[in-house]
Amino acid sequence: MQRRAEILKMIRENGFKRVSELKDIFQVSEVTIRSDLRTLREEGKIERNYGGAMVKEEQESPSFSETSWLLSETKSAIAKAAVELIEPGDSLFLDGSSTTLLLAKLARHIENVTIISNSIPIFEQLKEMTTATLIGIPGTLNPRTQTFVGPYAEKMINDLRATKTFISPKGVLLEGLRDITMVEADIRKRMMDSGNEVIVLADHSKFNNNRTLIRIDSFDAVNTIITDQRPEDEYMNVFAEKNIRVIIAETHEE
Template sequence: MARRARMLDVIRQQGFVSIPELRDSLEVSESTIRRDLESLEDSGEARRTHGGVFYTGSVTTVRQFQRGNPNDGAWDKKRAIAFEAAKLVSDHDTVLLDGGSTTYELAKQLVGRPLQIVTNSLPVANLFSASDSVDLVILGGAIHNRTGVTHGPFTDQMLETINVQKAFLSVAGVNEKGFYNSNLLLVETERCMMRSADRTIIVADSTKFGRSSLARMLEWNQVDTLVVDEDLSTLWRDRIDELDTNLILAPLNNSQDTHSNSIS
């Protein structure tokens, strides 16, 4: 029957539909809808509940991606920065990843590559825990609730016996004096990270510039490389030019692959 087919299309597309919605959409009475759903449920293609219907066929995956993260404006910048930062990593490198949304984006881009990853971030660790191409080392310590990263003396102590080739750190603010984060213990841990690394690379989007925060983490001369999106003002570009720090500008509208959020 044609009506049943259209009904299934609607259900499949929306995942869940209420009976009034179906009535309006198909222009038949609710009684008819109910009868149709009854047989649709018998054939296993939909599952009724109080208030509507669920689709229970295959291919529900599309909908899950749609409901993922709302796309922020700042998020594009972070992705662009992560894209450039990932180019700095060579296969079989030993890489330290700090917590933070930008480093998390970087981590997503590194999944699947043969690397040794050291991190204090729980979300980052989760990304790699399923992968068998990476050797994953977690820095122990107390979890900072809001951010899901370990920090504190345990973490610092563990960092003392670790050496990595490249450390990617995130920041809450940058000003002419240096780089800032909001938590004192975390900042101390990040200093230890810097000491454990041959190269320290800061990833920061342009909105962070000119803003400071509670605790200064590093000074300019301690940073090897800085990756920022291209919205960085010329004022800051000029300032950085005069320093030893290497500046990498990430182009914003590069043809990023569309399926950015693979939940796997």
């Protein structure tokens, strides 16, 4: 049915759509929209939420345990380049990614550093450290990514301020940073907004990753991008226009 196909497209593009919005767009009753959403949910294409529907996230989002074994030389090199940007006394937002986990292991030895994260693996790695301060962001557990997300997590991030934010989005496209799930995108966006300096950690596979449906933010707030290969010229032109520093991490493979 054409209307359901258009509804699905809108949900994928926006991450979430309310029943009331869809009713007005298609000029049909709420009963009709709810019936369409029910069908899409039964087909496994969306998830229903109070008052609307969202992208079926769990189909696309790999669990932390599924991706942690991919901690390659590339990610290690990016983390090593990133830690060079951290100074004693810095406060850091670290998102829940395998690259920031590696960064946390390196940053724990920096004098008087404060690490703020929603990531359980980072908590586990740093729980016994005595040389730095660890602040945990509470919220609703996303069991696949082992991170805390949702409104409580977002509110706490809004109330904090850090000197540097390190995030590792799932996609870097010409229009900006993107993610697979709406809840993780929201957390990364809040961290960007609450950090004085934003550093993006993205290996070459993140560029042109068109499977990332959810928008995090444009490049306007980004100060530095650390990657393992020089991005294509079209990206470099955008970064130069936005005055974004690009650091190419050295790997043994080079």
